[in-house]
Structure formats: structure tokens, C-alpha cells
Amino acid sequence: MYYMYIATGIGVIISFIISREKTFKALRIAYKRLVKILPAFITMLILVSIVLFLIPEQLISTYLGGNNRYAGVLIGAVLGSVVLMPGFIAYPLCGILLQKGVAYMVLSAFSTTMMMVGVLTYPVEKAYLGTKVTVIRNLISFAIALVVALATGLFFGEVF
Amino acid sequence: MKLGKILLICGYFGFLIASFLWGFEPGVKIGRNFISFSIAMLQILPCAFVLIGLFEVWVKKETVEKHLGVESGLRGYLWSVLLAGTTVGGLYVAFPVAYSLHRKGARLSVIFSYIAASAICRVPMTIFEASFLGVKFTVIRLVVSLPLVFVSSMLLGSFLEKKRYHLTEGK
Numbered sequence: 001m002y003y004m005y006i007a008t009g010i011g012v013i014i015s016f017i018i019s020r021e022k023t024f025k026a027l028r029i030a031y032k033r034l035v036k037i038l039p040a041f042i043t044m045l046i047l048v049s050i051v052l053f054l055i056p057e058q059l060i061s062t063y064l065g066g067n068n069r070y071a072g073v074l075i076g077a078v079l080g081s082v083v084l085m086p087g088f089i090a091y092p093l094c095g096i097l098l099q100k101g102v103a104y105m106v107l108s109a110f111s112t113t114m115m116m117v118g119v120l121t122y123p124v125e126k127a128y129l130g131t132k133v134t135v136i137r138n139l140i141s142f143a144i145a146l147v148v149a150l151a152t153g154l155f156f157g158e159v160f
Numbered sequence: 161m162k163l164g165k166i167l168l169i170c171g172y173f174g175f176l177i178a179s180f181l182w183g184f185e186p187g188v189k190i191g192r193n194f195i196s197f198s199i200a201m202l203q204i205l206p207c208a209f210v211l212i213g214l215f216e217v218w219v220k221k222e223t224v225e226k227h228l229g230v231e232s233g234l235r236g237y238l239w240s241v242l243l244a245g246t247t248v249g250g251l252y253v254a255f256p257v258a259y260s261l262h263r264k265g266a267r268l269s270v271i272f273s274y275i276a277a278s279a280i281c282r283v284p285m286t287i288f289e290a291s292f293l294g295v296k297f298t299v300i301r302l303v304v305s306l307p308l309v310f311v312s313s314m315l316l317g318s319f320l321e322k323k324r325y326h327l328t329e330g331k
Contacts, residue, residue, distance in 0.1 A: 001203060004248045008207045011214050022217045030213030033256060034205060036329060041201065043165075044252070046172050049193035053186060086200055087285045095292035104297060111289070112301060115279040118251050128255040128327055136316065141276065144308045151304040152297065 043123040048084050051120060055083055057093060064102050064110060069158060072106035073149050080113030081142060084120045105153030112148050116141035204249040212260050221264050228266035236270040237310055244277035254278035262327040269317025271327070276309040 015023040060083070063075050085093075094107045117138050118125060125134045153159040176194070179187020228236045247254055257278075258271045266274075281302060290298040 001248060004204070004207050004211075008210050011211065015214055015218065023214075026213035026217040027210065028213070029216050030206075030209040033212060033329070034209040037256065039165075041205070041252070042169065045194055045197050045201070046169065048197050049190045052193045053190045087288050091288050091292040094289075098293060104293070107293060108297070108301060111293075112280070112305070115250070115285075116276060121251050124252050125255055128259050128329065130325075130328060133316075133320065133325065137272065137275070140312045140316065141279070144276075144305055144312065147308060148301055148304045152300050155296070155300050 037124065037127060040123040040127045044121055047120045047123070051082060051084075055079065057089075060093070060110075061097060061100070064097055064106050065100060069103045069106060069153070072103060073109040073146070073153075076106045076108075076110035077113045077142065077145055077149065080110040080145070081117040081138075082119045083114060084118070085114065090114060103153065103158045104156040105149045105158050108152035109145060109149035112145035113142060116145055201249075201252075204253060208249065208253045209256065212256055215260055216263075219264065224261065224264035224266055228261060228270045230267050232267070232270065236267065237273050237313075240270050240274035241277045241281060241306070244274050245281055245283045247278040247282055248284075250282075251275065251279050259327050259329055267317060268320050268325065269314045272313035272316050273309055276313060277306070280305050280309070 012023065012027075015026060060079055063079060064072055066072050066075070090111060094111055097107060098104070119138070122134060125137075129137065150159065175187055176191040178184070180191060226232065227239050232239070243257075244254070247257065254275045258275050261274065262268070262271055286298060286302070289301075
């Protein structure tokens with residue numbers, strides 16, 4: 001994360017040295033765009049806070065740790081689509097589940113849909129892409145995640 | 161914003177405040193979730209939008225058209241992945257960036273591959289994933305998903321280009 005602050009800081013300073021006017025214009029654009037999308041972000045944060053309460057980590061562990069791998073892949077894919085977690089929480093959780101014996105393909109379905117499919121980011125995505133394209137993009141992403149999960153199962157010898 | 165939505169949001173915060181005052185456990189937990197995610201996002205969003213602002217004023221439309229536009233060919237997809245690799249945060253940061261790219265003349269298929277790639281191959285996240293699930297896991301995921309991302313983005317992009325589709329801002 002820090003490299004982003006540093007990059008932004010350097011960018012603003014260089015920009016300011018070259019042209020004050022353009023830099024102020026850039027900051028105005030930044031401010032306007034952020035304010036415009038803020039309501040969608042707040043809606044998203046509200047959804048996230050409620051869903052994470054309804055689906056806590058223990059529940060995810062229980063559901064993914066079932067005996068049937070194929071059911072696990074589907075459950076993982078659905079949970080991953082709905083849940084939104086930062087990587088520093090999601091991957092350690094996956095690591096723990098792996099040690100508990102959860103199949104790689106289940107973790108793949110869960111983590112890939114979590115990154116690619118955004119049910120909770122829908123308010124923000126819709127604002128930029130429109131409802132129809134948002135739905136199409138998420139469906140495509142869900143399908144890709146399932147293919148990735150199956151491929152993972154094949155390579156780790158979990159499918160047969 | 162619509163009135164109904166404003167009322168819902170006010171109701172939500174009213175519920176949180178009441179929960180904190182009377183110690184209603186579920187409400188407190190939801191409130192904590194809201195705060196921790198808001199902080200995580202506040203650490204990223206202002207920075208991301210300042211970079212978007214700088215991009216808007218300094219990068220010429222011709223440059224974006226040349227490297228990410230209709231004539232860019234396969235190079236455009238390569239750029240989209242490299243750009244995605246350095247994106248911070250996740251999908252929610254990728255959308256405003258995609259909107260900027262679109263305004264500057266990037267083609268739709270390149271934009272969709274950028275959005276998908278920023279979900280699956282951000283560099284810090286990928287390293288993190290590999291350290292918890294193993295390099296083999298990560299390599300399989302990238303090798304299988306990226307070609308699918310390219311193909312599906314090309315199809316979706318060309319389909320929507322025919323329909324004269326455009327990204328919007330904050331509707």
C-alpha cells in the first residue's frame with residue numbers, strides 16, 4: 001500500500017512543479033469523481049457490514065470443510081461471490097482451511113470468485129458499467145472461476 | 161439519490177447508533193464491520209482518485225488510443241494486465257480507472273480485460289496468495305484464468321461495441 005502513497009506523492013509534486021494549474025485541475029477532478037461515486041461506496045459498505053455479520057469466518061470454515069468436494073466447489077463459489085474480504089484476511093483463512101484438509105479446488109473456487117465476482121460491489125459496478133453489463137461480467141467471471149477450480153482439482157489430483 | 165435510499169441509509173446508521181448505546185450485540189458487530197471496511201477503503205480511495213485526476217490531465221488521448229485503443233491489437237491486452245498488476249485494492253478501484261481509460265479512448269475489450277485482470281493478478285495480492293496456498297496453486301490459477309479472461313473480454317467487448325455501449329459515471 002505504501003508504494004501507492006509514495007507514487008501519488010511524487011506524482012503530485014512533479015505535476016505541481018511542471019504546472020500548478022494542471023495539478024489543481026487534477027485534484028478537482030479527483031475530488032468531483034470521488035464525491036460522485038461516494039453514495040455507491042456507502043451502499044456497498046453497508047451491504048458488506050451486514051453480510052459479513054451474517055456469514056462470519058467460522059461459518060465459511062464449516063461450509064467449505066464438508067466431505068463432498070464437488071459440493072464444496074459450488075458452495076465455495078457461491079460464498080466467494082457474496083463475501084468480500086481483504087486479501088490479508090482471506091488468504092490466511094484459506095491457508096488454515098488447507099491445513100485442515102480442505103481441497104485445493106474448493107479453496108480455488110472460493111478465492112477466485114471472491115476476487116472476480118462482486119455481488120456486494122454491485123452498487124459501485126452498476127454506477128460505471130450499467131446493470132446489464134454488470135450482470136454479464138459477473139456471470140462470465142463466475143464461469144471462469146469454476147473452470148479454474150476444476151483445473152486446480154485436475155492438477156492437484158483431486159478430481160478422480 | 162432517491163428519497164427511499166436516503167431513508168434506508170439513515171435508518172441503518174440510526175440502528176447502529178442505537179445498538180452502540182444499548183449494547184445490542186449484532187448491531188455493534190455490524191457497526192464494527194462497517195468501520196473497519198470504511199477505514200480500509202479510505203486508505204485507498206483518495207489516493208486512487210488523485211492518481212486518476214493526474215492521469216486525466218497529463219495523459220494524452222492519442223497515447224491511450226495508440227496503446228489501448230482499436231489499433232493496439234494484442235499489445236493492448238498486455239498493457240491491460242501490466243496496468244492491472246499495479247492496481248491497488250480490488251475491483252472497486254478498477255471501475256473508476258476503467259471509466260477514465262474509456263474516456264481516453266481505450267477499447268472496450270481491453271477495458272474488460274483490465275477489470276478482470278485487476279481482480280486476479282494484482283502483484284502484492286498474488287504474492288500473498290502464493291505464500292499461503294503455494295506457488296503451484298497461483299500459477300495454475302493465472303495460467304488458466306488469463307486466456308479465458310482475454311477471450312471473454314474480446315467477445316464481450318466486440319459485442320458491446322456493436323451496440324454502441326458506453327461506460328457511465330455514478331448513475
